[in-house]
Amino acid sequence: xxxxxxxxxxxxxxxxxxxxxxxxxxxxxxxxxxxxxxxxxxxxxxxxxxxxxxxxxxxxxxxxxxxxxxxxxxxxxxxxxxxxxxxxxxxxxxxxxxxxxxxxxxxxxxxxxxxxxxxxxxxxxxxxxxxxxxxxxxxxxxxxxxxxxxxxxxxxxxxxxxxxxxxxxxxxxxxxxxxxxxxxxxxxxxxxxxxxxxxxxxxxxxxxxxxxxxxxxxxxxxxxxxxxxxxxxxxxxxxxxxxxxxxxxxxxxxxxxxxxxxxxxxxxxxxxxxxxxxxxxxxxxxxxxxxxxxxxxxxxxxxxxxxxxxxxxxxxxxxxxxxxxxxxxxxxxxxxx
Amino acid sequence: xxxxxxxxxxxxxxxxxxxxxxxxxxxxxxxxxxxxxxxxxxxxxxxxxxxxxxxxxxxxxxxxxxxxxxxxxxxxxxxxxxxxxxxxxxxxxxxxxxxxxxxxxxxxxxxxxxxxxxxxxxxxxxxxxxxxxxxxxxxxxxxxxxxxxxxxxxxxxxxxxxxxxxxxxxxxxxxxxxxxxxxxxxxxxxxxxxxxxxxxxxxxxxxxxxxxxxxxxxxxxxxxxxxxxxxxxxxxxxxxxxxxxxxxxxxxxxxxxxxxxxxxxxxxxxxxxxx
Ligand SMILES: Cc1cc2nc3c(=O)[nH]c(=O)nc-3n(C[C@H](O)[C@H](O)[C@H](O)COP(=O)(O)OP(=O)(O)OC[C@H]3O[C@@H](n4cnc5c(N)ncnc54)[C@H](O)[C@@H]3O)c2cc1C
Ligand code: SF4
Ligand code: SF4
Ligand code: FES
Numbered sequence: 058x059x060x061x062x063x064x065x066x067x068x069x070x071x072x073x074x075x076x077x078x079x080x081x082x083x084x085x086x087x088x089x090x091x092x093x094x095x096x097x098x099x100x101x102x103x104x105x106x107x108x109x110x111x112x113x114x115x116x117x118x119x120x121x122x123x124x125x126x127x128x129x130x131x132x133x134x135x136x137x138x139x140x141x142x143x144x145x146x147x148x149x150x151x152x153x154x155x156x157x158x159x160x161x162x163x164x165x166x167x168x169x170x171x172x173x174x175x176x177x178x179x180x181x182x183x184x185x186x187x188x189x190x191x192x193x194x195x196x197x198x199x200x201x202x203x204x205x206x207x208x209x210x211x212x213x214x215x216x217x218x219x220x221x222x223x224x225x226x227x228x229x230x231x232x233x234x235x236x237x238x239x240x241x242x243x244x245x246x247x248x249x250x251x252x253x254x255x256x257x258x259x260x261x262x263x264x265x266x267x268x269x270x271x272x273x274x275x276x277x278x279x280x281x282x283x284x285x286x287x288x289x290x291x292x293x294x295x296x297x298x299x300x301x302x303x304x305x306x307x308x309x310x311x312x313x314x315x316x317x318x319x320x321x322x323x324x325x326x327x328x329x330x331x332x333x334x335x336x337x338x339x340x341x342x343x344x345x346x347x348x349x350x351x352x353x354x355x356x357x358x359x360x361x362x363x364x365x366x367x368x369x370x371x372x373x374x375x376x377x378x379x380x381x382x383x384x385x386x387x388x389x390x391x392x393x394x
Numbered sequence: 395x396x397x398x399x400x401x402x403x404x405x406x407x408x409x410x411x412x413x414x415x416x417x418x419x420x421x422x423x424x425x426x427x428x429x430x431x432x433x434x435x436x437x438x439x440x441x442x443x444x445x446x447x448x449x450x451x452x453x454x455x456x457x458x459x460x461x462x463x464x465x466x467x468x469x470x471x472x473x474x475x476x477x478x479x480x481x482x483x484x485x486x487x488x489x490x491x492x493x494x495x496x497x498x499x500x501x502x503x504x505x506x507x508x509x510x511x512x513x514x515x516x517x518x519x520x521x522x523x524x525x526x527x528x529x530x531x532x533x534x535x536x537x538x539x540x541x542x543x544x545x546x547x548x549x550x551x552x553x554x555x556x557x558x559x560x561x562x563x564x565x566x567x568x569x570x571x572x573x574x575x576x577x578x579x580x581x582x583x584x585x586x587x588x589x590x591x592x593x594x595x596x597x598x599x600x601x602x603x604x605x606x607x608x609x610x611x612x613x614x615x616x617x618x619x620x621x622x623x624x625x626x627x628x629x630x631x632x633x634x635x636x637x638x639x640x641x642x643x644x645x646x647x648x649x650x651x652x653x654x655x656x657x658x659x660x661x662x663x664x665x666x667x668x669x
Contacts, residue, residue, distance in 0.1 A: 060501070075435070081562070126404060127405070127445075128403075129445040129446065133404070134445065136401070136402055136405060138402075158602070162638075163638070167403060167636045168403060168637070169403055169635060169638055170402040170404075171402055171404075172404075305638065305640060306639060306640030306641070307633070307634075307638070307639050307640070308633060308639070308641075309448070309449065309633045309634065309639065310403075310448070311445065311446050311447060311448050313446045317446055319445065319446050319575070323639075326639070326641075328640060328643070329424065332640060333631070333641060334630065334642075335545045335631055336629060336630070336631050352643070352645075355644070355646070356646070359646065360645075363646060364646070366643035
């Protein structure tokens with residue numbers, strides 16, 4: 058079975074409309090305030106495929122900002138697993154790389170059934186980035202601008218057509234019924250793809266090697282006074298955590314309506330908040346801001362590599378866009394490298 | 395620690411309350427009917443849940459080899475624990491678990507053992523103390539220093555006398571002197587160097603408030619006990635108990651899945667946050 062195809066741009070809307078019959082089609086749209094958001098697509102032509110990074114990242118379709126987990130009442134408890142079928146089109150390579158890591162975090166021996174039921178029903182169609190943002194630095198991390206694995210389908214924009222690569226059985230399934238829309242790639246298509254990716258590589262403004270930073274921290278060359286100065290600029294807004302495609306912390310709350318009816322739900326939470334670790338009797342293990350800043354950085358730069366063999370950062374640049382204190386990972390890495 | 399609850403990682407199972415015993419004005423002992431295939435070891439905990447109130451981590455204080463029921467010793471400390479305190483026999487508590495790692499008590503076979511408990515810290519240790527008594531011949535000398543603030547706050551008083559009869563060198567102490575108390579006075583740490591166990595080869599299991607744990611670990615270390623032999627449990631804010639919510643995360647470790655039991659050596663190596 059071949060796993061590379063060519064799709065003419067004129068055929069894209071028709072094909073997506075066919076896919077949409079079996080699943081909710083989600084793609085990048087421009088919101089009223091100008092941000093790029095992923096949302097259900099009503100008019101396919103309104104999708105913005107050559108766009109800057111979405112805010113927030115598409116992690117919200119697997120780990121929503123607010124997720125209802127259980128409904129409880131006198132009669133009993135219902136688990137609210139979301140089994141809705143979704144196809145998310147136009148996802149960036151860095152976000153696909155993040156999802157591959159989220160799969161490992163939520164999977165494994167202690168599998169998170171809420172994440173997994175969404176994950177199993179979601180297909181990701183990524184687009185290799187021809188035109189990385191000034192804030193992007195995936196190329197140094199191997200998490201973009203194009204990928205070898207992790208996607209169901211990967212599109213590369215070749216001008217009037219896309220080169221389409223299938224990375225999973227689900228990916229192939231999306232093409233199978235519509236073979237008449239696709240061609241097999243020829244040498245010219247591959248040459249064009251090579252060239253597009255090459256020129257994309259040269260657009261990156263940021264050259265960041267997190268490995269150097271990791272080595273410096275491990276060697277004890279980053280004094281606490283440095284982290285103190287970083288922490289002093291943190292507004293504790295939590296933006297970095299909310300926008301990061303790899304941050305996973307949540308809080309669980311019970312919402313009671315009346316009698317004994319209600320909902321147990323989880324909400325995004327952030328380790329940058331002071332109360333995050335608060336215990337009974339007002340004991341605060343990470344009471345000082347420097348402890349929380351260091352924890353975020355060390356988790357991403359030291360402990361992710363230890364646990365998963367990858368950094369807890371895919372270079373999407375969202376914290377650079379978001380952080381009002383300019384203490385995002387790219388800025389800090391640049392200072393330390 | 396495999397996820398045996400096929401229905402979902404976060405779904406508690408109902409455990410019926412067989413009995414509730416008032417231990418002190420703000421601590422109650424709950425005896426719960428054990429759900430099927432619930433196998434636990436000393437040191438492990440459950441997430442105890444009431445729909446509409448929430449979920450909190452609570453150590454299992456019973457010993458599976460001895461007790462029919464799962465026993466939880468709960469101090470009224472805030473919102474959820476107060477809701478738990480309103481429950482009566484016949485009601486149910488949702489539980490998820492057993493969660494976390496356990497005390498590595500086999501390492502202490504053939505060695506002396508010192509237990510140090512402060513306040514509600516006796517709850518997780520009780521599970522191990524009763525097991526150690528059950529396996530008495532596997533261990534050398536056994537001693538327990540158990541400190542409380544006041545005489546009325548001493549938990550499991552009758553049981554401590556039972557432990558004494560079973561050959562545990564018992565030091566019951568309260569923080570400040572008062573008339574109606576016949577045992578010792580002072581902080582638990584003031585009694586450590588009086589113990590007749592071998593500090594160089596023995597093991598210590600410590601549970602209690604952070605300050606007490608830190609002081610005790612430090613003192614034992616000075617008395618020559620290897621850091622690997624000093625075992626404690628770390629308390630942390632927990633929301634999920636299964637390594638996902640991030641609340642208990644500290645220096646690369648999740649207290650809920652990598653712990654709550656850690657050795658002093660581990661705590662020092664990872665610089666685990668202790669307030
Ligand atoms: C591994 C472990 C074992 C424990 N075993 C016992 C036990 O056997 N008996 C006992 O009485 N208590 C035990 N605790 C402490 C108990 O979990 C807290 O007293 C309880 O969570 C307080 O919740 P609350 O809603 O009543 O208090 P609130 O102050 O209203 O708490 C609000 C929220 O903060 C969190 N929280 C607050 N304090 C703590 C805390 N100390 N530890 C963890 N999370 C906290 C909880 O998520 C809680 O829902 C244990 C804690 C841990 C981590
Ligand atoms: S740390 Fe910043 S740049 Fe890295 S993945 Fe998270 S949001 Fe993106
Ligand atoms: S975005 Fe910046 S200011 Fe806001 S919490 Fe994160 S580091 Fe602090
Ligand atoms: S309690 Fe949620 S990660 Fe440990």
